[in-house]
Amino acid sequence: MRLSRVAAATVFLGFLFSTGAALAQSDDTAELGPSGQPVPVPSVKLIAPDDADTGFVRRFFGRIAARETVDLSFEVGGRLVQLPVVEGESYPVGTVVAELETDNFERAVARAELTLRQATRDQDRASRLAASNVASAVRAEDAQTARELAEVALNDARDALKDSVLRTPFDALVAARLAANFSNVEPGQPILRLHDMSEIRVQIDVPERLFQSGIPPEAITFTGEVAQRKDPVPLELIEFEAQTEAIGQTFLVTLRLPDLKISTLIPGASMTVTATVNGDYTPPGRPLPASALLLGADRSAKVMVFDPDSDDPDSGTLRLQDVTVISAAGTDLRVEGLDADAELVGAGLQMLSDGQKVRRYTGLTTGE
Structure with a gap:
């Protein structure tokens, strides 16, 4: 029993010695915590x-926009009989995209032509009678006025017939059909919404504090990230609205993209826009x-x-x-x-x- 106690004490002292040596060795590489154990280096x-x-860089959320978006409407009312367009399709300038029933307009033109012929005959008769002192000169003047009014009515009837057909005013992308075929439409009622995609633009909202930082536009380089292209696309500053948005106190800035033949670049699509300030103007x-x-x-x-x-x-x-x-x-x-x-x-x-x-x-x- 005595030998076992000596052996146990020897083992315990050896353990303390080895532990102390280990702690002393780790003291050079790490601090010790309250427990005496090494604290890991954070x-x-x-x-x-x-x-x-790199300059001063800001990133904005941008939205693709058309050069112009318009709602086409007829200047006359009638029954819509032709709407041969597909939403999302592009049509060249001058393409017929909607047409009203023309029977009424053609009859109006025929009536106006007959009225003008009669007014012309009346004017000739009144002029001859006035020249022979059979009728007064006032009657001849009234006949001339009636003829001129008939000419105006004929021009209006012809314009109404012409206005019964809608054509694209530019190379257009059809955004939406706003009326149903074979329905009766009123003058000025929107029929189609068209995008002018001859120039693709991107719009960003710039906070007022950045907009009024004093950095000139020529010192800023704009680029956009398009998923279909590996490299950033250069953008050109076009215009900005000279008033802030009602919410957020931001200015709407419009940039122009180069001529990219990418079908998914349509109004409403998103784009990340990066604005980099020239190093000379970096804060x-x-x-x-x-x-x-x-x-x-x-x-x-x-x-x-x-x-x-x-x-x-x-x-x-x-x-x-x-x-x-x-x-x-x-x-x-x-x-x-x-x-x-x-x-x-x-x-x-x-x-x-x-x-x-x-x-x-x-x-x-x-x-x-």
Whole structure:
């Protein structure tokens, strides 16, 4: 029994010695927690320095729009007998897209022609009688007026007959049929909605603060992302509405696309528009998300700079640094006082401390 106790004490001392050696060895690489166990080195997501040549970049949700969208209607009323169009199809300029029953209009033209002939005969008779002093000159003038009115009535009847047929005023894409065939329509009632696709445009809503930032339009390069093309599509600024939207206080800006033969680029389709400001007009400072700033009670701002180890660039030490926060347009946070190559912690600064050892987050591992 005595030998077993000595052996047990020897084993226990050996265990303590080995544990102490292990703790002493790990003390160089990690801090110890309250339990005496090594604390794992935390991983942090870092923000790399921005490329100075990229400029000030903003992305907008854009909507494809036609150069013009119109609702076609008849200037006269009648029974619709022809509507030979298909929604979503394109038709060249001058194509007949709707037609009214023309019997009434043709009879109106015939009546107007007969009335004009009679008025012409009456004018000739009255002129001869006035020349021979048989009738007064006033009667001859009234006959001339009646003839001129008959000419106007004939022109109106012919215009009404012509207006009973609708033709496309441009190379048109049929957006919607707004009336049913064989129905009675009134003058001015919309029959078809057409898109003028001779020029494809994209519209974006720009916030007022960005719109009034003072950056000239020629200093901004616009590009659009189209699913059918690998490279971005260059866009050209065309116009903007000189009034804000009722909701959101934004300005509607219209851009023009190049001539792309893509069937899915129809009004209402979405497009991501990127606006890049020339480097000469890029606001000062470095843009940062709010999560990368540590704000004090005295309105001071600090960031945590990652200083990598010389032997392992994925491990390093954190360093608190004071910065100056600026916001030229009031829409983003930019800071001054950082080195050009400084890497910063992007989030979770409240859980970290100055001088703490961390490692760069490069993705989840099996241990995490």
